[in-house]
Amino acid sequence: MSKPNLPTAYHLVSLETVDSTNAEAIRRAKEGEEATPDGTLIWAKEQTDGRGRRGRTWFSPPGNLYCSLVLRPDVAIERAAEFSFIGALALYDTLGTIGDAGHQVHCKWPNDILLNDRKVAGLLLETESTGGVPDWIVLGFGVNVAVLPGDVEFPATSFRAEGWAASEVECLESFSRHFLKWTNTWLEEGFAPIRKNWLWRCYGKGEEIEVRLENETLSGVFEDLDESGALLLKTGDGIREITSGDVFFPSIGSGQ
Numbered sequence: 001m002s003k004p005n006l007p008t009a010y011h012l013v014s015l016e017t018v019d020s021t022n023a024e025a026i027r028r029a030k031e032g033e034e035a036t037p038d039g040t041l042i043w044a045k046e047q048t049d050g051r052g053r054r055g056r057t058w059f060s061p062p063g064n065l066y067c068s069l070v071l072r073p074d075v076a077i078e079r080a081a082e083f084s085f086i087g088a089l090a091l092y093d094t095l096g097t098i099g100d101a102g103h104q105v106h107c108k109w110p111n112d113i114l115l116n117d118r119k120v121a122g123l124l125l126e127t128e129s130t131g132g133v134p135d136w137i138v139l140g141f142g143v144n145v146a147v148l149p150g151d152v153e154f155p156a157t158s159f160r161a162e163g164w165a166a167s168e169v170e171c172l173e174s175f176s177r178h179f180l181k182w183t184n185t186w187l188e189e190g191f192a193p194i195r196k197n198w199l200w201r202c203y204g205k206g207e208e209i210e211v212r213l214e215n216e217t218l219s220g221v222f223e224d225l226d227e228s229g230a231l232l233l234k235t236g237d238g239i240r241e242i243t244s245g246d247v248f249f250p251s252i253g254s255g256q
Helices: 021-029 082-098 168-189 192-201
Strands: 011-018 040-047 065-071 105-108 112-115 118-130 133-143 208-212 217-225 231-235 238-242 246-248
Touching: 011 021, 021 040, 021 065, 021 118, 021 133, 065 168, 082 105, 082 112, 082 118, 082 133, 082 168, 082 192, 105 192, 133 168, 168 192, 192 217, 208 231, 217 238
Parallel strands: 011 040
Antiparallel strands: 040 065, 065 133, 105 112, 112 118, 118 133, 208 217, 208 246, 217 231, 231 238
């Protein structure tokens, strides 16, 4: 496979196989900024122990894109989650750049990308902080390029299943450029334009949704995002602020 042409802000580490790109990125991030500077990008052709949110297994055979990006922003730890939305916008624009016309792409709260109402990509953000500032942030992202998983709660798809010919390298090159663009917007203008643009691209706003939390399941209307990116769910008891959960849509369903 050819080497991707990335902007100079990135420091690419290309691996054939790894347990998890996020785990590898975290190990390297803990070695310090000199050894693993901001912009270090771990790219693996295959993961043997890929991870999704809440410790779920991430199906990771060869043919898809598996990456994790080490970030070292000088911001309050409370703002770390904003990078999930920056990453989502970058993935959305990536699909718009390399994909074929006539397909629907949406962002799905909190960290997925849908292609024709099926999950095609996801993000996983992990961080460690000292004194209220992140020591590092690791933003992992996976894209179903050639292979789609079975046995999943939310319907999934891949580029190949939708008839797209784009490769992992093309996807990574495009993501790297769009991520820089949205990060620069965030640096110059804050989270507000990120939130606004994410809402323009999201699925289900104003519609009935189901949110599965750790110990309960809620139903209501996806009202908005608050200024930190939390989902605001309008229920019969009022507005519920949700910072973590799994969202499902009656119009799509939650079958295999």
